[in-house]
Amino acid sequence: MGRTAGFRMNPIRVIPLRVDPSPEQTMERFDPIAALARARHEFGEHGGVNMSIETSTTFTVLDPHQMPELFSGHLGPETGRDGCYLYGRHFNPTVYVLGRQLAAIEGTEAAYCTASGLGAISSVIVQLCGHGDHVVSSATIYGGTFALLHDFLPAKTAVTTTFVDTCDLAAVEAAMTDRTRILYVETLSNPTLRVADIPKLAAIAHRRGAKLVVDNTFSPLIVSPARLGADVVVHSMTKFINGASDFIAGAVCGTKVLINSMMDVHTGALMLLGPTMDPRAAFEISMRLPHLGIRMMEHSRRAQTFAERLSERGLEVVYPGLPSHPQHELLRTLMNPEFGFGGIFGIQIDDPERTNRLMQCLQNEQNFGWIAVSLGYFDTLMSLSAASTSSELDPDSQKAAGIAPGYLRVSIGYSGSIEQRWQQMVRALERVGM
Ligand SMILES: *Cc1c(COP(=O)(O)O)cnc(C)c1O
Numbered sequence: 336m337g338r339t340a341g342f343r344m345n346p347i348r349v350i351p352l353r354v355d356p357s358p359e360q361t362m363e364r365f366d367p368i369a370a371l372a373r374a375r376h377e378f379g380e381h382g383g384v385n386m387s388i389e390t391s392t393t394f395t396v397l398d399p400h401q402m403p404e405l406f407s408g409h410l411g412p413e414t415g416r417d418g419c420y421l422y423g424r425h426f427n428p429t430v431y432v433l434g435r436q437l438a439a440i441e442g443t444e445a446a447y448c449t450a451s452g453l454g455a456i457s458s459v460i461v462q463l464c465g466h467g468d469h470v471v472s473s474a475t476i477y478g479g480t481f482a483l484l485h486d487f488l489p490a491k492t493a494v495t496t497t498f499v500d501t502c503d504l505a506a507v508e509a510a511m512t513d514r515t516r517i518l519y520v521e522t523l524s525n526p527t528l529r530v531a532d533i534p535k536l537a538a539i540a541h542r543r544g545a546k547l548v549v550d551n552t553f554s555p556l557i558v559s560p561a562r563l564g565a566d567v568v569v570h571s572m573t574k575f576i577n578g579a580s581d582f583i584a585g586a587v588c589g590t591k592v593l594i595n596s597m598m599d600v601h602t603g604a605l606m607l608l609g610p611t612m613d614p615r616a617a618f619e620i621s622m623r624l625p626h627l628g629i630r631m632m633e634h635s636r637r638a639q640t641f642a643e644r645l646s647e648r649g650l651e652v653v654y655p656g657l658p659s660h661p662q663h664e665l666l667r668t669l670m671n672p673e674f675g676f677g678g679i680f681g682i683q684i685d686d687p688e689r690t691n692r693l694m695q696c697l698q699n700e701q702n703f704g705w706i707a708v709s710l711g712y713f714d715t716l717m718s719l720s721a722a723s724t725s726s727e728l729d730p731d732s733q734k735a736a737g738i739a740p741g742y743l744r745v746s747i748g749y750s751g752s753i754e755q756r757w758q759q760m761v762r763a764l765e766r767v768g769m
Contacts, residue, residue: 365562367440367671368628374439375625377432386432388618392423406600413445413591413598425598425606429614433621434594437586440624441551441568443561446588447597447605448617452552452571453479454610455585459567460488460517462597462604463546467493469514473501473531475524475736477550477571478724484519500735501536502529502662511543518545522560523553526681526720526744527737528655530662533669537564553710556631557674558666567593575678575711578623578630582616628674633749634711635675640753641745641760642680650769654680679710681720684741690719692767693743700766701759710746715756720744 377386396402396419404410410418412426420426430448438446449455460483464470472484484496497510501520511518518540520531533549540547541564549560552571560568570576572584587597587605597605605611635656642654655666656676666676684690694717697703704715708723718724720742721733728736 365442365559365671367442367556367559370439370442371436371624374436385622386429386618388614389428390614391427394420394422408595408599413595423614424609424611425600427612427614427617429621430612430617433612433617433624434586436621436624437570437572437588440556440559440627441561441588442559443568443588443590445591445594446586447594448572448612448620449585449587449605449610450612450616451583451610452477452550452569452573452585453483454608455569455571455587456480456550457483458597458604458608458610459548459569459587460484460494460519461492461608462593463548463567464488464492464494464516467514468516469512470494470496470517470519471507471510471515471545472496472498472517472519473521473524473529474498474732475500475527475529475738476519476521477525477552478726478728480519480550481728481732498732501531504532504535504539507536507539511539511545515543515545517548519548519550521550521553522558523655523677523679524736525553526679526725526742528553528653528660528677528679528681529737530655530666530669532662532665533558533560533563533565537566540566553679554670554677556628557635557670557677559671561588563669566590572620573711574709575631575634576624576627577620578627578711578713580709580712580716582620584612584616584620585610630713630749631674631678634678634747637749637753637756638678638680638745638747639675641747641757644757645680645682645760648764648769651683652680653683679744679746681745682743683739684743685739687719687721687741689767689769690741690743693763693769694719696763696766697759701763703756703759703763704745704748710744712746712748714748714750716746716748718744 379387405421410416412431433448434446488494499506499510537547546566548567549565551568552574555575568588570586597603639656642652642657646652694706698706704717707716708718720738
């Protein structure tokens with residue numbers, strides 16, 4: 336039976352990315368959307384402007400001698416030696432293309448896309464830590480990551496975590512031990528938007544032989560952590576990167592050595608824990624990357640406008656684009672300025688009942704946005720952090736993280752016009768006497 340195997344027409348092409356984060360190179364300005372444009376040259380099998388979706392879970396080898404080489408990891412994507420694919424949990428061509436695009440926007444050598452953000456985060460931690468190792472983590476992190484480090488990993492793997500205020504570099508230094516393998520932070524912390532001083536944190540981690548792992552979910556394109564010294568960048572692509580609240584997805588961005596180690600058939604956390612992204616999801620998400628830059632700019636423009644107007648009204652607004660934010664100047668030195676300060680702001684409110692009344696009015700009377708967890712959607716999403724995505728933190732940990740009991744987190748959307756949305760906000764504030 337004659338056949339033409341797809342990989343002969345479309346052999347794996349490893350696109351060299353200009354990525355050595357040497358000190359001189361990080362000085363020159365990194366342009367994530369230019370890097371993405373360079374990486375996007377995948378055509379469909381009939382020459383379509385879009386790539387084709389490869390749904391196969393398994394792949395034929397024309398030469399049976401290739402099979403052992405694929406299993407040993409000597410042949411295949413990210414090895415530098417072209418070959419065919421092996422099996423969909425290992426590498427799938429469509430998911431691999433999305434991974435290369437993520438590597439491009441983060442300026443890393445390689446990236447791998449996962450079925451969820453937490454799948455990416457947990458796999459990286461398990462890959463880099465052995466039994467009994469130690470993590471130093473920011474005290475203000477996504478609740479699911481907090482639960483993973485605080486409850487799950489100590490019980491299952493004896494990996495323990497010391498939580499510190501990572502804005503206090505002396506406290507970070509003091510928490511590092513000989514067993515510390517990971518220093519873990521979010522670029523903009525959830526939900527209080529504290530800014531991680533990535534170059535200084537990287538220096539501390541590297542002095543102690545640890546890796547700096549940065550969750551960049553809140554600030555894709557805005558900050559390029561790997562260009563500032565981070566070793567691994569993780570994403571929940573469920574949020575801004577996908578942007579339509581219709582896929583759960585994640586990514587690990589790092590060196591080829593790291594990604595290959597995570598795909599090792601004997602010892603790779605991604606290969607063996609199996610948080611595999613479906614190629615149909617990878618295709619959909621890759622179709623939204625070309626307008627990620629435009630979306631981030633508009634999210635930021637609107638968040639900046641609302642943060643300024645709400646502060647003028649006398650509310651205690653938390654937004655890194657306001658000069659009153661404690662790390663406003665720091666973020667200015669770290670960011671790619673054309674994308675603004677991000678699409679999320681918070682309002683410190685003491686009484687959670689007041690926050691609930693405000694959200695109810697904003698949603699049910701004004702149609703300003705929706706009471707829902709998550710973020711990075713085209714409509715506005717609002718949540719009371721203490722009762723939702725930070726509820727994994729006990730009240731003391733919430734206090735230490737600077738989260739007021741009624742802290743309202745707003746992920747500002749770009750549907751509707753700014754003035755229409757502002758009028759809705761003003762009417763809701765008036766209704767609840769704020
Ligand atoms: C949502 C989120 C996660 C978890 O991602 P999932 O895609 O829901 O698994 C991790 N980190 C941050 C900052 C998040 O907002």
